[in-house]
Amino acid sequence: MPALQAGPEIERLIQLLSKLPGLGPRSARRAALALLKKREVLLEPLGNAMRDAAAAIKTCEVCGNLDTTSPCSLCGDPRRDAHVLCVVEDVADLWALERASVFKGKYHVLGGVLSALDGMTPEKLNVSTLVARVKNGVDEVILAMNATVEGQTTAHYLMDALEQTGVNVTRLAHGVPVGGELDYLDEGTLSHAFKARRAI
Numbered sequence: 001m002p003a004l005q006a007g008p009e010i011e012r013l014i015q016l017l018s019k020l021p022g023l024g025p026r027s028a029r030r031a032a033l034a035l036l037k038k039r040e041v042l043l044e045p046l047g048n049a050m051r052d053a054a055a056a057i058k059t060c061e062v063c064g065n066l067d068t069t070s071p072c073s074l075c076g077d078p079r080r081d082a083h084v085l086c087v088v089e090d091v092a093d094l095w096a097l098e099r100a101s102v103f104k105g106k107y108h109v110l111g112g113v114l115s116a117l118d119g120m121t122p123e124k125l126n127v128s129t130l131v132a133r134v135k136n137g138v139d140e141v142i143l144a145m146n147a148t149v150e151g152q153t154t155a156h157y158l159m160d161a162l163e164q165t166g167v168n169v170t171r172l173a174h175g176v177p178v179g180g181e182l183d184y185l186d187e188g189t190l191s192h193a194f195k196a197r198r199a200i
């Protein structure tokens with residue numbers, strides 16, 4: 001075992017930071033050092049914010065969103081259309097759609113995608129709760145899965161699972177991104193954009 005470069009408290013901080021997405025051991029070390037150098041303005045407020053969040057955050061029992069209340073503020077908002085459900089893989093996708101202000105219905109967070117490799121089976125995703133919600137007066141389900149193999153496999157699985165309910169199921173279009181140049185697109189995106197072309 002290599003000798004510790006710093007005290008055990010600092011090594012533990014680095015070790016925990018390195019578990020965050022996008023942070024490897026090297027960047028975790030830099031982040032830890034930045035925190036330690038700004039103990040009063042950064043390290044202590046961050047520690048307090050994390051403790052408060054850990055105590056207050058709940059998973060919404062209706063949609064799977066993260067909030068301080070359950071049902072969450074989106075589920076409890078009467079101005080949102082409860083007849084349209086947008087299914088996303090993760091809370092991060094819900095946040096992205098909310099930032100874009102494109103959707104005024106309700107959400108359903110699956111909590112992942114089907115993946116044999118990672119042992120993600122339908123039972124581990126919020127599928128049965130989705131079917132139950134749809135049976136309870138939903139007109140349209142929008143499948144907003146990622147354009148990955150797992151995302152699309154999951155979308156197909158959900159279409160089959162929802163077929164018995166008779167609900168109208170739609171999915172997001174795949175194609176040329178806004179501001180995108182054709183020359184830079186991969187063949188899969190170009191092929192999808194061609195197939196999904198429409199009259200203007």
Ligand SMILES: [Zn+2]
Pocket residue numbers: 060061062063064065071072073074075076
């Ligand atoms: Zn909710």
